[in-house]
Amino acid sequence: MATDDGFDPAPGSLRQVLTAVGEESANPAGGAKDFVVQIAPGVGEISLDTDLSVELGEYARSIALVGAADSGASINLEGYSIDYEAGDGVEEVSFADLQISNGLSFAVSEGTTLALSATSVGFVDVEAVILAGEHTAALSNIRGTRVLDTKVIAEPQATPGGGIALTDAVFDDAPVELASQGGKVTVNASTFAGSGDETALEVWGGIHTDVIELFSMTGSRVADSTSSGLYVVGAKQVLLDGNEFVGIEGEFGAAIETIQIDDAATQALVTNSVFADNDMRMAPLQFAGAQKSVAVVGNEFRDNYSEQSGAVYFDAWLAEVADEPLMDERLSQDTFRFAGNTVANTESGSHGSVSLIEWVQHENTRAEFEQNLFSGNSSIASGGDVSADKLGEGREESDEILSFIGNTFDGSTGNPGGGQAVSIGWIDAAHLTFENNTFDLSDGDEAAVGIQDLGSFGQVDVSHNTFSGGGVEVANYDDVEPSAVFVRSTVFDTPTDPFFVDCECSPAIETTDTVVRSESGALPAAALATTQEIALGALGDNGGPLPTKLPAAGSVLLGAALSAPTVAHDQRGVARPAGSGADIGAVESVTGTVALVQSISVVEGEDAVIPVVRSAEAGWGAELPTRVTLTTHDGTAVGGRDYESATPTLDFPAAPGASQPQRSDVIVETKQRSGAQGDRAFTVVLADATNGANLGEPVEITVTITDATENTGPGTGPGGGGDGAGAGPGGAGAGQGALPATGGGAPAAGWLGGLALLLGGAGLVWWRRLKTVAGR
Secondary structure (H helix, E strand, O other): OEEEOOOOOOOOOHHHHHHHHHHHHOOOOOOOEEEEEEEOOOOOEEEEOOOEEEEEOOOEEEEEEEEOOOOOOEEEOOOOEEEEEEOOOOOEEEEEEEEEEEEEEEEEEEOOOOEEEEEEEEEEEEEEEEEEEOOEEEEEEEEEEEEEEEEEEEOHHHOOOOEEEEEOOEEEOOOEEEEEOOOEEEEEOOEEEOOOOOOOEEEEOOOOOOOEOEEEEEOOEEEOOOOOOEEEEOEOEEEEEOOEEEOOEEEEEEEEEEOOEOOEOEEEEEEOOEEEOOEEEEEEEEEEEEEEEEEEEOOEEEOOEEOOOOOEEEEEEEOOOOOOOOOOOOOOOOEEEEEOOEEEOOEEOOOOOEEEOOOOOOOOOEEEEEOOEEEOOEEOOOOOOEEEEEEOOOOOOOOOEEEEEOOEEEOOEOOOOOOOOEEEEEEOOOEEEEEOOEEEOOOOOOOOEEEEOEOOOOEEEEEOOEEEOOOEEEEOOOOOOOOEEEEEOOEEEOOOOOEEEEOOOOOOEEEEOOEEOOOOOOOOOOEEOOHHHHOEOOOEOOOOOOOEOOEOOOOOOOOOEOOOOOOOEOOOOOEOOOOOOEOOOOOOOOOOEEEEOOOEEEEOOOEEEEEEEEEOEOOOEEOOOEEEEEEEEEOOOOEOOOEOOOOOEEEEOOEEOOOOOEEEEEEEEEOOOOOOOOOEEEEEEEEEEOOOOEEOOOOEEEEEEEOHHHOOOOOOOOOOOOOOOOOOOOOOOOOOOOOOOOOOOOOOOOHHHHHHHHHOOOOOEEEEEEEEOOOO
């Protein structure tokens, strides 16, 4: 071990070399200079006997203190400090391949154009590491263990483009503070594990001016803190992408706060991150202060407990400031967006798992919940999944919008009387929208959605939702009638009143195409059906991004929404209507389209083989079976004399995910008559298809019967039979052969023309033949 005696520095000692550097850096001879101080291999540990101060003059352009790579070079401060004081001309101070330990502080300060870089440097038992400059701090592969308080202060307003970059760093039981007066602060692929009673990572910008332009944290992990995880204040743009916040016990996991700054406010995007196994007072993710645009997209919140909210606590306001260019397309102006997240097994105290508190401060603000999965969440005092307060208070128009689109709420439990899944209160002029949501709760007396204090200018629109176990409750304590309530194409499979209105008023509720299990005074036009008639399947994977409840075959919901759909696609993305009419509820079942193929010609006395084809929407197949009914109608051919008239049926089974059409044949027997009768014809019509299947073109074909005495070849058309060898212009025999290129009629135009070509190939799915003979 080499000892660096502060009173009599030995030649070649660290102190002697750095002192010489300081003296030379003040010498104008030779102009600006670059200095490299390298600890030679084999020196090992250098130990200080007293504080070491290095004064860098204005003629030191840069200085580097490095150890040999993989040499184990280290500086033992022995309770003392190293302090670099950089003059105005110093542009860069750098450190590499060192371990610095056991001291009071390690500091770099002063310098008006100073850039800092540190690579593969470890700090152990150093009470304070202070890296201060006015340009950029670039820190890579920094290691800090035990008691480490790293404060990086940069003031890049004098040199635009500055800031702090922290990459591939590990801090174990080491709280970190990054402060930048402007510029960008980035943290990438770093770990903050344990921080004692302090926040693991604090990032500070200016409060009213000199704010951080962008704080970005990617691919990093904050874990096992007994205080809080991440605190960001004073940044105009915040990006958290691909991070983990786990095992934190304290105030919050990650908090983003700002004060309104010179007519600007924060944009924040939190995406692809995990917040799990946290126990805290506020929330795993918290927003406070003035926010302009916030998006929380594609994250996982699971197994958290909070006295407030188990996932997100939005105790902020959407500020009324001028629009600015958004940093990401997932952001929208004046909007809080929560989309594509999973919130599971969270326990909340005062609010829902995701809560919005007094967030509306001006008109035209929005909060959007899209395609989120909420599963197994609970709250003591509010809705288990979402709570929102203070919407449009005191306004006279519905400018603020709170929307729930395409979400699944599974097994929520909340405060009785407040909505088990969603609780919304203090509403005056807000517009509430519920579209394509699935609520799957246990049967009980409590509503899934509770709406309180809906004012005279408030609106509620409930369209194409599926409610199981609990419905909607609207409570107006001031007995004020809302301006408009719409319930459209929604099913309520609930044991109690599905849309209970607690108000000394009679709100006008417009109801169309709605099915209920229990009667509701507020929905007198709704159709009443039993659970068995509603026939919803269990919550599960039916395609699309979230679990849903698919109606079973025979459900009264199938094709029952006769009005034009108000929502173009279902919760899974299937276009409405997928059948003859749209389905009621959040899911549009895909039963497919059935159609005939083409008109045919057949020799009297032979069977007329009539194919029926079912095709389905690409990517979905045919989720439900369907029974197809056909009818025959006399033309110049008469039933009973020229053919056996009938009303045959065909059954197509379910084929989820099938990509090829299905085919099934109807066979109508024709009668051979003596003598020449001439050509005569009858028609076959697709009359009906169950479970909401479409009837495609053509729905009607003509069967022409020719005299046997005038034909020596087989009949034309698909499967046309005959007594010849098949060499003539006729088609294949009545077996399961390919469709002919010629026949008794031209192929149908449009999609079916293309389909007729498919039927000739190997891709056709044959199902069965049905021979229909009247009276047999």
